[in-house]
Amino acid sequence: MNAPDRKAALQGMGDSRLRKEDARFIQGKGNYVDDIKLPGMVHMDIVRSPLAHARIKKINKEKALAIPGVIVVLTADDLKPLKLHWMPTLAGDVAAVLADEKVHFQMQEVAVVLADDRYIAADGVEAVEVEYEELPVVIDPFKALEKDAPVLREDLAGKTEGAHGQRYHHNHIFTWDAGDKEATDAAFKSAPVTVSEKLLYPRVHPCPLETCGAVASFDPVRGELTTYMTSQAPHVVRTVVSMLSGIPESKVRIVSPDIGGGFGNKVGVYPGYVCAIVSSIVLGRPVKWVEDRIENLSSTAFARDYHMTGELAATTDGKILGLRTHVIADHGAFDACADPTKFPAGLFHICSGSYDIPAAHCTVEGVYTNKAPGGVAYRCSFRVTEAVYLIERMVDVLAQKLNMDKAEIRRKNFIRKEQFPYTSAFGFEYDSGDYHTALDKVLDAVDYKALRAEQAAKRADPNCPTLMGIGLVTFTEVVGAGPTTCVTSWVWVCSTPARFGFTPPVALSLEWGRSPKVRDTRPLTRRLLRLSWVFRPK
Numbered sequence: 001m002n003a004p005d006r007k008a009a010l011q012g013m014g015d016s017r018l019r020k021e022d023a024r025f026i027q028g029k030g031n032y033v034d035d036i037k038l039p040g041m042v043h044m045d046i047v048r049s050p051l052a053h054a055r056i057k058k059i060n061k062e063k064a065l066a067i068p069g070v071i072v073v074l075t076a077d078d079l080k081p082l083k084l085h086w087m088p089t090l091a092g093d094v095a096a097v098l099a100d101e102k103v104h105f106q107m108q109e110v111a112v113v114l115a116d117d118r119y120i121a122a123d124g125v126e127a128v129e130v131e132y133e134e135l136p137v138v139i140d141p142f143k144a145l146e147k148d149a150p151v152l153r154e155d156l157a158g159k160t161e162g163a164h165g166q167r168y169h170h171n172h173i174f175t176w177d178a179g180d181k182e183a184t185d186a187a188f189k190s191a192p193v194t195v196s197e198k199l200l201y202p203r204v205h206p207c208p209l210e211t212c213g214a215v216a217s218f219d220p221v222r223g224e225l226t227t228y229m230t231s232q233a234p235h236v237v238r239t240v241v242s243m244l245s246g247i248p249e250s251k252v253r254i255v256s257p258d259i260g261g262g263f264g265n266k267v268g269v270y271p272g273y274v275c276a277i278v279s280s281i282v283l284g285r286p287v288k289w290v291e292d293r294i295e296n297l298s299s300t301a302f303a304r305d306y307h308m309t310g311e312l313a314a315t316t317d318g319k320i321l322g323l324r325t326h327v328i329a330d331h332g333a334f335d336a337c338a339d340p341t342k343f344p345a346g347l348f349h350i351c352s353g354s355y356d357i358p359a360a361h362c363t364v365e366g367v368y369t370n371k372a373p374g375g376v377a378y379r380c381s382f383r384v385t386e387a388v389y390l391i392e393r394m395v396d397v398l399a400q401k402l403n404m405d406k407a408e409i410r411r412k413n414f415i416r417k418e419q420f421p422y423t424s425a426f427g428f429e430y431d432s433g434d435y436h437t438a439l440d441k442v443l444d445a446v447d448y449k450a451l452r453a454e455q456a457a458k459r460a461d462p463n464c465p466t467l468m469g470i471g472l473v474t475f476t477e478v479v480g481a482g483p484t485t486c487v488t489s490w491v492w493v494c495s496t497p498a499r500f501g502f503t504p505p506v507a508l509s510l511e512w513g514r515s516p517k518v519r520d521t522r523p524l525t526r527r528l529l530r531l532s533w534v535f536r537p538k
Contacts, residue, residue: 030258033213036228038286041215042071044276045121045289047111047128048299049103052139052370053152054132056101056110064113064127069120073128074279075111076100084278086155087244090236090268091344092163093173093335094155095373097271102135104152104333105372107298109271114279114287141307141330141367144171152333152368163335164344164366173335173366178349179426184361187322191313195397201386203305203330203371205297206378210260212300213290214273216280226253227277232266233338240269241277264376267338268301301338301374305330306386310394318402318409323352323360323425325390329375331366337375339382346382347478349426353391354435354476355413360425384477392473405452406472407443411436414474428478435474 024030061073076098079085086094099110113124136150143149151157151170160167164174188194215228225247231237234254242249259266276289291300306327313322329345331337339346345364352360379385399409414435415422422430442448451470458464 025258032210032258032260033215033228033230034210034288034290036215036257036288038215038217041286041288042114042116042279042283043118043121043288044112044114044272044279045118045125046109046272046275046291046295047113047125047130048107048295049099049110049130049132050106051103051132051134052106052137053135053150054103055135056099056103056130057133058129058131059111060129060131061111063129064124067115067120067124067127069116070124071114071116071283072279073111073113073124074098074275079278082278084244084274087269087271087274088240089334089336089373091335091337091339091375095271095334095336097274100155102154103132105299105370107295107372108333109275109299112275112279114283118288118290137370138171139369139371141328141369144367144369145169145328145365152370171368173331173368174344175363175365176344177361177363178343179361180359181361183359183425184322184324187359188311188313188324191321192316193314193398193402194311195314195394195401196309196311197394197397199308199310199390199393201304201306201308201389203302204378205300205302206261206263206265206376207297208259208261208263208265211291211293211296212266212270212272213288214276215286215288216273216276217286218277218280218284220284222251223247224251224253225277225281226255227273228255228257229273230259230262230266231256232259232262232264237269237273241274244274245277245281264303264338264378265296265301267376268336268374270300299372301336301376302332302372303374303376303378304386305332305371305375306383308386308390310390310397312394312398314398314402316402318398318404318412320355320357320395320398320413321359323357323362323391323394325351325362327362327364327386329364329366330369330371331375332369332371332373334373335366335368335375336373338377339375341382346377346384348383348387350384350424350428350476350478351387351391352424352426352428353388353395354415354433354474355391355395355410356415356419356422357413357425362426382478388473388475388477406470407439407448410472410474411439414439430476433476439474 059075064070064073076085079097085097085100087097089095099108110130111128113121115121115124138144138149138152149171162174164176210230212230218225229237231254234256238249238252238254242252272289272291276287280287306329309326311324312320314320341347344366348364349362351362395409396406399406415430415433417434420430420432455468455470458468
């Protein structure tokens with residue numbers, strides 16, 4: 001089928017289509033969490049620690065409670081009888097809902113103030129007096145593993161077993177590895193060329209346009225809880241809320257309305273959500289909490305923060321024989337990563353990338369520090385970005401050592417078309433691909449030879465005022481949460497049910513439990529329906 005025939009057959013698939021979703025947004029008719037107003041609703045604000053590591057000596061509520069309109073001030077001591085001062089994380093750890101006796105990172109939640117409006121609540125937060133005893137702060141994960149480093153998680157003191165195996169240090173979370181260590185060590189021992197590089201993928205914040213927030217409303221008569229929430233994963237939130245509150249999951253409703261960006265930042269369950277829900281249950285009234293920009297940047301889930309050492313073994317003509325990598329992963333105060341896999345480092349072991357590497361081994365160590373917890377799938381699938389940065393940088397390092405062109409060394413090491421389906425040294429199966437053709441098309445599109453000639457001319461000219469670099473990178477991404485053999489139980493909780501129907505001769509229908517969330521999926525849905533119609537049974 002030629003291009004015109006294909007275009008005619010697809011009837012618009014692949015072409016730019018007019019969106020139908022934007023009118024209400026540009027008219028100010030979006031429905032976000034902060035737009036929701038319920039009868040009798042009260043507002044919640046949070047007292048946060050100005051210190052990164054400190055013991056809480058005393059919390060004085062009196063001045064806050066004396067402010068007209070302040071209803072109640074809650075601390076960890078108030079949540080202890082309900083056993084809600086700590087909550088489980090998606091990574092198998094526990095995290096403080098409100099700081100219990102000590103704070104572990106700057107801007108950690110210490111107390112909540114409930115008031116008639118958000119401005120009175122903010123005044124109440126300013127009036128709460130907290131007396132702290134400062135403790136040594138550790139923000140370097142390497143120093144956190146030193147023998148004399150302070151114990152950051154006193155609640156785990158003496159525990160040598162974590163959710164992911166043995167802990168060898170009081171600030172150690174897990175050690176996880178993948179691949180064949182013996183085969184990899186043997187490849188390095190016999191290789192004529194080896195390279196090594198230390199890499200830092202620094203901590204970043206997703207910073208969605210809309211911050212996190214919730215409106216919780218508990219009906220004491222029916223025993224039902226409805227919570228409007230800025231969540232990318234309402235199904236798993238429903239399960240966690242049911243576990244925490246004791247309310248049957250069938251009576252917990254999590255509503256995720258329009259969301260102003262998420263990028264993975266709105267997958268986890270934050271203390272603000274839990275406090276709003278608990279407050280609504282205790283007061284019997286709806287409770288709204290919406291954080292400000294500083295709170296979002298300082299206390300919600302980060303991404304990256306991987307300290308990586310990469311090594312490649314190769315022949316003198318650039319054929320890669322082995323890959324070895326070691327990672328120190330800074331997880332902050334609590335291990336609250338939103339990993340959908342059974343692996344504590346997500347899908348980092350996709351780090352062999354697009355290359356045919358016979359032997360590979362990686363080790364990742366998780367470490368506690370006095371930073372905000374998190375570790376999210378920011379703009380990609382669960383540590384795949386870190387993995388790609390590692391392998392692509394290492395291929396460049398090898399090219400520089402061998403004085404090879406970046407494109408040529410990639411061409412030499414790509415998985416060949418005839419090798420598919422291909423199983424990597426880490427056990428991932430690649431079903432199909434034609435990486436060499438894709439590379440050639442890219443190089444032709446940018447006229448790579450001309451770019452190299454221009455670069456050489458500029459470098460040879462001592463009077464040239466600019467420096468010219470040429471970057472080349474390939475990215476083989478694991479789709480979604482990865483193969484079904486990799487996913488953990490909470491991914492199945494998040495799974496979106498769908499039902500597709502075709503009633504001849506003209507009726508198509510699609511029902512699914514998914515809202516547009518961060519990415520508006522409605523244009524894609526219409527395209528899928530259109531494609532289904534084009535290829536319907538005749």
